[in-house]
Amino acid sequence: MNILTFRSNEELNEAGAGIITGLVQTNPRAVLGLATGGTPVGIYEEIVKSYNKGMVSFKSATSFNLDEYVGIAEDHPESYHAYMKHHLFGHVDFAAERTYLPNGNAENLEQECARYNQLLEDAKQIDLQLLGLGHNGHIGFNEPDHSLVSGTHIVKLKDETRQANARFFDSIDQVPTHALTMGVGAILKAKMILLVVRGADKAEIVQKALQGPITTECPASLLQTHPHVVVLLDTEAGRLLNA
Numbered sequence: 001m002n003i004l005t006f007r008s009n010e011e012l013n014e015a016g017a018g019i020i021t022g023l024v025q026t027n028p029r030a031v032l033g034l035a036t037g038g039t040p041v042g043i044y045e046e047i048v049k050s051y052n053k054g055m056v057s058f059k060s061a062t063s064f065n066l067d068e069y070v071g072i073a074e075d076h077p078e079s080y081h082a083y084m085k086h087h088l089f090g091h092v093d094f095a096a097e098r099t100y101l102p103n104g105n106a107e108n109l110e111q112e113c114a115r116y117n118q119l120l121e122d123a124k125q126i127d128l129q130l131l132g133l134g135h136n137g138h139i140g141f142n143e144p145d146h147s148l149v150s151g152t153h154i155v156k157l158k159d160e161t162r163q164a165n166a167r168f169f170d171s172i173d174q175v176p177t178h179a180l181t182m183g184v185g186a187i188l189k190a191k192m193i194l195l196v197v198r199g200a201d202k203a204e205i206v207q208k209a210l211q212g213p214i215t216t217e218c219p220a221s222l223l224q225t226h227p228h229v230v231v232l233l234d235t236e237a238g239r240l241l242n243a
């Protein structure tokens with residue numbers, strides 16, 4: 001595991017964007033696993049800047065998003081469909097037919113999970129999976145539990161996760177109770193994983209995830225088993241790591 005700590009958000013964003021654009025420059029047909037939440041916003045901004053300078057094109061790339069809420073419309077401002085359009089897809093040249101997100105409004109959610117799994121299987125392997133980290137160690141929406149699921153599945157969000165995401169909604173009651181998420185099997189199958197974490201409030205979970213026991217009670221700890229993980233931290237998020 002390659003852990004890099006940055007003193008400023010700017011440097012962290014440039015490093016994250018540089019890894020992603022560098023991959024697409026060398027492999028224009030790269031398959032990217034993309035994440036949402038507050039953490040990647042600055043990285044997406046840097047990617048858009050590089051695109052606007054003509055340094056990179058995504059027209060032959062493919063993307064899979066990790067997750068989507070169940071039961072809010074795609075055009076709801078807090079849906080992950082809307083998030084991706086707002087922060088990335090609306091500004092760069094990804095081909096719409098090669099940007100995939102689970103559909104949290106599908107009539108049959110089980111079938112939707114199966115469809116998404118099939119798409120992932122057809123793509124063979126994600127070249128780079130971008131991840132943020134939940135305060136309880138969740139990755140995507142794979143919440144801590146006594147067992148974890150390998151493929152795309154429906155998940156009941158923990159109260160703490162809904163609380164954490166309530167800042168994006170008018171009130172906690174509006175935060176969806178369920179989501180569809182790629183499973184840990186699909187995440188760990190990626191060739192490379194880029195985990196990004198910021199802020200003092202995540203320092204404890206960063207230490208547990210990267211240096212604690214490998215346990216389904218902290219899904220991110222499973223990343224310790226992956227052969228190619230790069231972690232980008234700000235100094236606050238990294239402050240409890242043992243040298």
Ligand SMILES: N[C@@H]1[C@@H](O)[C@H](O)[C@@H](COP(=O)(O)O)O[C@@H]1O
Pocket residue numbers: 035036037038039040066067131132133134135139140141161165
């Ligand atoms: N499903 C997302 C995750 O993909 C994200 O990494 C995490 C942290 O979010 P944030 O970056 O806003 O702290 O929680 C969200 O609920």
